[in-house]
Amino acid sequence: MGLNKIITKLEQEALTPDEILNDLMEGNNRFTSDNFHSRDYNALKVSATVGQYPKAVILSCVDSRVPVETVFDQGIGDIFVARVAGNFENKDILGSMEYACKVAxxxxxxxxxxxxxxxxxxxxxxxxxxxxxxxxSNIKPAVEAVKTEGKRDSTNKKFVHDVVEKNVRLTMERVREKSPILKDMEYKGDIKIIGGVYSLQSGKVELLS
Incomplete structure (x- = not known):
């Protein structure tokens, strides 16, 4: 895949979910080490007019401190990004994910x-x-599921951190439950559904096992 043209359909088809995940994590390593790929964005804009074949769809929070394409050092046409405060799924986002994977x-x-x-x-x-x-209300199930010592509010930083992780895990579960299309694609090995947490301090994305 070239850096000055968007990914093609043939290149997308040749990739595996694991290779795509590895590409994203390598991009995150470049981000944290300030060693970004050099891209010709004018050339990418022209290349993008012929169509799009992104590698992945990422569901992120709307937080302005989490610039998704930059965090993974991805260029124009590389990834779909869905954003909502609290990075939870709803029907529109599930439909967007289904479009990204099943159609695109x-x-x-x-x-x-x-x-x-x-x-x-x-x-x-x-x-x-x-x-x-x-x-x-979409995040409340994660709040209720987390046990903690001390206060159950935002003054308890560990509690908030644990709820952030739990919210990601529950969102992944609900994606599978609410989208038979994505669940079936994952079962067949066509896609992977994974989760992670971004650190504002370090810029690292830690994958959740």
Whole structure:
């Protein structure tokens, strides 16, 4: 795959889910070491007009401190990115993931939470405000599932961290439960569904086992 043209259909088809994951993690290593690939974005823009065959779809939080393509050192046309505060799934995001994988050929579904997530912290605090109340209800199952010592609110940093991880794991489970298409593709080995947590401090993405 060249750095000055977008990935082609043949290149996408030749990749395995594990190779794509390895590519993303190598990109994250370049990000943390400030050793980015050099890209000709004008050439990429022209190349992108013929179509798109991204390698992966990443579900991330809307947090402005988590620039997904940059975190993985990916260029134009390399990945789909779905974003919502708290990086949880809903019907629209599931449909987007199904499009990415079943229609456009992506082979990796990556749910990525992040350190010090404001949406998770708000869910831990039981915040209720306008449409935010409904949004946070999607994170509540993770809050309720985590056991902790001390306070069960955002002042307990370990509690928030554990809820961030649990929220990623529960989101992955619900993707499988709510999307027979993606579950079947994973069962057949056509895709992988994985999760990870991004560190604001180090820039590293830690995969969840």
């Amino acid at each position: 050929g992506s082979k990796l579904v990556f749910v990525m939470g992040h350190e010090s997530c404001g949406a998770v912290s708000a869910a831990c605090d039981g915040i209720e405000l306008g449409n935010i109340t409904h949004l946070l």
